[in-house]
Amino acid sequence: MVGSKKNTVYSMLVLLPSLILLLIFVYGFIGNSFYVSLTDWGTGAALRENPLKNLIGLENYRQLFTGAIHDRFRQDLVNAIFYSLFLVAGTLGLGLFLAIMLDKGPKGENTLRTVFLFPMALSFVVTGTIWRWIFSPKGGVNLIPTWFGKERGEFLWLSSREQVAVFNWQNVPQIVALILFIIFALLLYGGWKKGRQTQIIWGAVLSGLMLFYALVLHNLLPPIIPYEEFHGFSLATIGIIIAAVWQYSGYTMALYLAGLRGLPVAMYESAKMDGASDITYYLKIAIPNMWPITLSAIIIISHISLKLFALIFSMAGADNASTGHPSVLMYLITFRANNFAVGAAISVILFLMAALFIIPYLIQSYRARR
Amino acid sequence: MKKGLTLLITLLLLLPMVSVWAGGQQEGAAEAEETEAVVAPEVELDYGKPSGDLEIFSWWAGDEAPALNALIDLYNDDYPQVEVINATVTGGSGVNAKAVLKTRMLGGDPPDSFQVHAGQELIGTWVAAERMLDLTPLFESEGWLDVIPEDLINLIGTENGIWSVPVNVHRSNVMWYIPENLEEWGVEAPQSWDDFLEIADDLEAEGVVPLSLATNWTVNHLWESVALGVLGADKYDGLWNGELSWTSDEAVEVWATLDEILEYTNDDFSSLSWQQATDLVVDGDAAFNIMGDWAAGYMSTTLNLEPGNDYMWAASPGTEGVFMFLADSFGFPKGVKNPAATLSWLKTCGSLEGQDTFNPLKGSISARTDSDLSKYNDYSRSAAEDFADNRIVGSLAHGVTANEGFMNDFATVMEMFLNNRNPEQAANAAQAIAIQNGIVSR
Numbered sequence: 001m002v003g004s005k006k007n008t009v010y011s012m013l014v015l016l017p018s019l020i021l022l023l024i025f026v027y028g029f030i031g032n033s034f035y036v037s038l039t040d041w042g043t044g045a046a047l048r049e050n051p052l053k054n055l056i057g058l059e060n061y062r063q064l065f066t067g068a069i070h071d072r073f074r075q076d077l078v079n080a081i082f083y084s085l086f087l088v089a090g091t092l093g094l095g096l097f098l099a100i101m102l103d104k105g106p107k108g109e110n111t112l113r114t115v116f117l118f119p120m121a122l123s124f125v126v127t128g129t130i131w132r133w134i135f136s137p138k139g140g141v142n143l144i145p146t147w148f149g150k151e152r153g154e155f156l157w158l159s160s161r162e163q164v165a166v167f168n169w170q171n172v173p174q175i176v177a178l179i180l181f182i183i184f185a186l187l188l189y190g191g192w193k194k195g196r197q198t199q200i201i202w203g204a205v206l207s208g209l210m211l212f213y214a215l216v217l218h219n220l221l222p223p224i225i226p227y228e229e230f231h232g233f234s235l236a237t238i239g240i241i242i243a244a245v246w247q248y249s250g251y252t253m254a255l256y257l258a259g260l261r262g263l264p265v266a267m268y269e270s271a272k273m274d275g276a277s278d279i280t281y282y283l284k285i286a287i288p289n290m291w292p293i294t295l296s297a298i299i300i301i302s303h304i305s306l307k308l309f310a311l312i313f314s315m316a317g318a319d320n321a322s323t324g325h326p327s328v329l330m331y332l333i334t335f336r337a338n339n340f341a342v343g344a345a346i347s348v349i350l351f352l353m354a355a356l357f358i359i360p361y362l363i364q365s366y367r368a369r370r
Numbered sequence: 371m372k373k374g375l376t377l378l379i380t381l382l383l384l385l386p387m388v389s390v391w392a393g394g395q396q397e398g399a400a401e402a403e404e405t406e407a408v409v410a411p412e413v414e415l416d417y418g419k420p421s422g423d424l425e426i427f428s429w430w431a432g433d434e435a436p437a438l439n440a441l442i443d444l445y446n447d448d449y450p451q452v453e454v455i456n457a458t459v460t461g462g463s464g465v466n467a468k469a470v471l472k473t474r475m476l477g478g479d480p481p482d483s484f485q486v487h488a489g490q491e492l493i494g495t496w497v498a499a500e501r502m503l504d505l506t507p508l509f510e511s512e513g514w515l516d517v518i519p520e521d522l523i524n525l526i527g528t529e530n531g532i533w534s535v536p537v538n539v540h541r542s543n544v545m546w547y548i549p550e551n552l553e554e555w556g557v558e559a560p561q562s563w564d565d566f567l568e569i570a571d572d573l574e575a576e577g578v579v580p581l582s583l584a585t586n587w588t589v590n591h592l593w594e595s596v597a598l599g600v601l602g603a604d605k606y607d608g609l610w611n612g613e614l615s616w617t618s619d620e621a622v623e624v625w626a627t628l629d630e631i632l633e634y635t636n637d638d639f640s641s642l643s644w645q646q647a648t649d650l651v652v653d654g655d656a657a658f659n660i661m662g663d664w665a666a667g668y669m670s671t672t673l674n675l676e677p678g679n680d681y682m683w684a685a686s687p688g689t690e691g692v693f694m695f696l697a698d699s700f701g702f703p704k705g706v707k708n709p710a711a712t713l714s715w716l717k718t719c720g721s722l723e724g725q726d727t728f729n730p731l732k733g734s735i736s737a738r739t740d741s742d743l744s745k746y747n748d749y750s751r752s753a754a755e756d757f758a759d760n761r762i763v764g765s766l767a768h769g770v771t772a773n774e775g776f777m778n779d780f781a782t783v784m785e786m787f788l789n790n791r792n793p794e795q796a797a798n799a800a801q802a803i804a805i806q807n808g809i810v811s812r
Contacts, residue, residue: 042775043808047476047499069802072782137638159640161789230790319465319586320640321785335469337778338495 030351033344037061042339053341060345066224073346074169076324078231080353083241083325084305090245091301092294095252100282102253103260113257116250124247128314131243132158135315157239158316158323166232170223174214181210236322240312247311248304252297259290299361306354326350410497410531412504413702415511417710421451424711426700427474428485429467431458433645433672434664437731441537444727445718452711457481463587463768475501480703482712488526488536488697491769491777496701497533503702504531505716514720517738521762525770526699534699535720538734541753542662542765543595543686543694546669549679551654559658562688563599563627566658570634573657580634582656584647589639589784590767590777595660596631597624599688603761610764610771612810616801625793632788645672652681660686662696662768666749667733677749685756693753693760696768697737772809779803 037060039053064070098116102109119127134140135157142153167175188203263286271281287294309327316323318332326346334343430438435458442454459467464485471484480501486492496502509515509532515523518536526534547559555576560566570580583589598606600623601614608614614621636642636650648665650656652673659665666683669675677683685692700719706712718724725736730746735754743751764770769777783803787796804810 045498045500047472047495047501049500051499069779069782069799069806071786071799132641137641156638156641159638227795316641317585319781319785321782321789322640331469332778335472336465337775338472339775339778 033351034348036341037344037348039341041341042337042343046338046340056341060342061349064342064345064349068225071229072321072324073326073329074229075231075234075321076326076329077349079234079237079324080306080326082233082237083244083308084302086241087244087248087305088298088301090241091248091252092297094245094249095254095297096256096287098249098253099256099260102257113254116253118250119247120251122247124308124310125314127243127247128311131239131246132315135239156236158236158320160234160236161322162235163230163232164235166230169229169231170225173224174218177210177214177218181207181214184210234322236316236320240308240315240323243315244305244308244311248301252301255293255297256290259293260286263289295361295364299357302357303354306350306357410500410502410504411704412506412531413508413713414709415507415713417713419451420449420708420710420714422708422711423453423455424483424708424715425455425457425481426483426485426715427457427459427467427471427481429459429461429464430485431460433668434732436671437667437728440731441718441724441728444724445715448718449711449714452714465587468774475703478705480706482706482708483700483702483715485698486534486701487769488522488534488699489764489770490773492526492534492699492701493528494773494775496703497528497530501704502533503704504533505535505702506532508535508713508716508720512717512720514738517722517740519737519739522697522737525764526697534701535716536697536699536737537719537725538729538732539695539697539737539757540662540664540734540768541693541756542591542696542768543598543689543692544661544663544665545595545684545686546648546651546659546661546665547657547682547684548651548654549682552657555657557657559682559684560687561690563596563631566687567630567634574634578654579636579650579656580658581631582647582650582659583632583635583639584642584644585640586781586784587767588644588647588661589788590781591662592631592660593624593628593784594694594766595686595689596628598692598694598763599686600624600627603692603763606763610809616804616810617797621800622793622797625787625796628787629791629793632791662765663749663753664733666747667731670733670747670749671731677747683749683752691760692763693756694763694765695757696765696770698734773807776803776807776809779807 036053038055038057040056040059041051041053045051064073102113106112136142137156137159138152142155142157145151145153184203184207188200188207191197191199191203267285267289268281271285276284306327308325309331312318312323312325312328313331318328327350330343330346330350333339333346426438426442428438438456438458442456446452446454459470461467464487467485471481474480475496486496492502506527509518509523514535522536522539523532526532526536545559552558555573555578557569557573560569566580573580581592583592597609601609601620605614605620609616609621636647636656639647642650644661644665645668647656647659648661648668651659652669652675663683666677666681669681670677675681684690700716702709702712702716720738722736722738722740722742725738726742726745729736729741730750733750735741735746735750735757739758741754743754746754766772766777766780772780780800780803783796783799786799787793801810
């Protein structure tokens with residue numbers, strides 16, 4: 001008992017330096033960013049040695065989501081969601097496919113494994129520069145049809161301004177409420193199935209509230225912005241998504257390959273004995289057994305998708321709004337427009353988005369350890 | 371036990387957040403009192419003999435580098451004991467350099483001298499932040515007040531002082547073309563945007579892009595030429611001094627005209643650099659390009675074309691007799707490491723020899739009225755004549771008329787406009803950002 005107490009003291013002493021550094025340079029600065037986002041730092045002489053700051057509450061956030069001049073932020077937010085969705089789906093799908101192919105142990109497996117992993121060793125700037133050439137509208141992939149005697153491709157890639165799946169920003173609260181309704185309804189259903197009373201009550205109350213808002217309240221309240229504003233999936237982002245998937249699917253392949261190799265051979269053999277085909281084995285047995293790997297891959301890739309700044313900056317440039325991302329906009333607003341408070345508000349929003357991905361993961365792994 | 375420890379750690383983590391917040395609040399309260407303008411310290415004229423390292427920060431890389439290098443060579447002839455560190459950050463119009471500069475200035479590591487657009491871009495950002503030295507004594511001792519036009523001095527200075535040494539003057543509203551090609555296509559340089567729209571269909575029928583355009587900032591550059599052409603010089607100035615509303619019919623008309631013009635541009639413009647847009651004209655793929663006269667430097671110095679023969683120019687449609695200017699300048703930041711070298715650098719920048727070495731290569735004209743025009747090419751001579759007798763207005767895209775906040779927000783408004791092509795909405799958004807950035811009062 002005495003020994004363990006001594007150990008605790010020592011371990012605390014050893015941890016202390018990094019704990020202090022973390023407190024200042026991570027959490028202290030997060031706190032400072034949050035404070036700056038509540039001020040009006042940026043009007044007038046923003047770059048003075050002791051700039052004037054007044055607290056203005058959540059005004060910057062209100063402006064970002066509903067102000068007329070922050071149209072670009074809202075499109076960037078939509079872009080960020082699509083970047084995350086497609087990057088996760090793309091890298092997981094392609095990585096799994098490559099892993100299954102390699103799992104069969106083809107000739108030259110070692111070489112192929114290295115080839116697929118190599119892109120990850122590149123920095124985003126290198127990837128961005130290469131793919132920028134590949135997607136240049138007058139060259140690159142657009143020239144491929146000419147090899148077969150056809151016309152040059154017309155798609156503008158990163159310069160495209162087309163959007164699909166366009167929606168009105170005024171309807172966003174309704175859409176969010178409906179999504180939450182579905183989540184809470186599932187909660188209700190789960191509770192009902194397992195007979196948990198509190199879960200049933202909570203699920204019923206929350207899903208009811210969401211449905212009430214979406215169907216009744218939303219139509220009664222004034223719209224969040226006074227005019228219709230349309231956002232959607234920018235086709236220009238396809239180029240960025242392809243480059244990012246190219247870079248990271250080797251990584252998910254490595255994760256999945258390790259997972260597949262970690263499954264006991266007996267599992268495969270008994271599946272075969274019962275007459276399962278390879279497809280059945282992978283779909284029904286291997287993939288469900290690799291759920292923890294899929295989960296950590298989702299967490300890692302989705303937080304990479306929030307850090308696409310370097311790729312977008314080198315591939316499309318910071319000014320190209322069609323491929324925009326909140327992190328790029330944060331750079332522009334902070335360092336070009338000197339509007340530090342709004343820039344800080346954007347970074348706080350990005351921080352919350354990252355937390356959205358990471359906190360459930362932390363909770364889950366904490367529970368698993370207990 | 372475990373729960374308690376977790377709670378303790380969480381509280382510990384939250385502590386700095388709270389303390390920083392509290393500290394910040396006091397900070398704001400303390401500063402609210404001192405709002406009065408402090409008179410900036412003046413530059414001293416005797417820092418001793420220059421030696422050591424001199425770091426010059428600019429965005430003159432690539433095609434604009436030869437001019438800067440010539441100026442540095444000239445400086446080193448006079449001050450061989452100073453080691454010049456040429457710190458350039460690439461990106462047209464300083465898009466990347468300015469951000470790097472800000473982090474360095476905020477971090478207390480100012481370069482010994484840095485390139486900055488004369489006008490509001492310098493004043494609204496660095497002078498307002500009290501980070502520059504007043505150069506009035508230097509202007510007096512070097513006699514620059516007599517040779518630099520008063521209009522220009524007024525734009526680089528405020529009532530509290532003169533803040534930078536202009537090294538060049540550029541013209542923004544220039545339209546470039548290849549005379550041989552125009553002859554072949556049977557068109558002439560348009561005098562107004564209506565003229566342009568008339569011939570644009572014919573040019574497209576020939577398979578030629580009527581007007582070449584490049585990456586996003588060049589669209590803002592085009593906008594200011596269109597605005598000047600549509601509004602005329604007085605009303606254009608009115609946008610900046612609050613006499614003309616951004617939502618007035620005339621201002622909406624600017625956007626509507628731009629909308630029509632954009633129909634006749636290359637559709638891959640946002641992936642091109644300004645040089646590539648110039649190349650389109652030189653290669654005969656496009657008829658016209660509107661760009662500042664650094665394009666003359668590019669065509670003369672890099673592409674070896676002869677001005678007046680291989681390529682021609684005209685004031686952008688509807689702006690004959692008006693000179694929309696912008697100027698690069700070097701200032702003296704507070705707290706530099708080597709003030710003696712900085713002072714000597716500024717002297718070289720403002721000297722007749724320095725300006726006449728730099729500008730012929732850069733494609734710009736000297737900010738001094740006594741410059742030796744025989745050293746310049748045909749284009750620059752014509753620009754110098756226009757500068758002497760034209761009406762002068764300032765450029766938006768290059769930092770003369772509006773502060774950086776407005777410039778950045780305007781780029782966002784432009785993006786919005788390029789996506790929805792709605793002149794009314796763009797005009798309203800422009801009014802909103804003009805209010806927000808203090809260009810017009812509410």
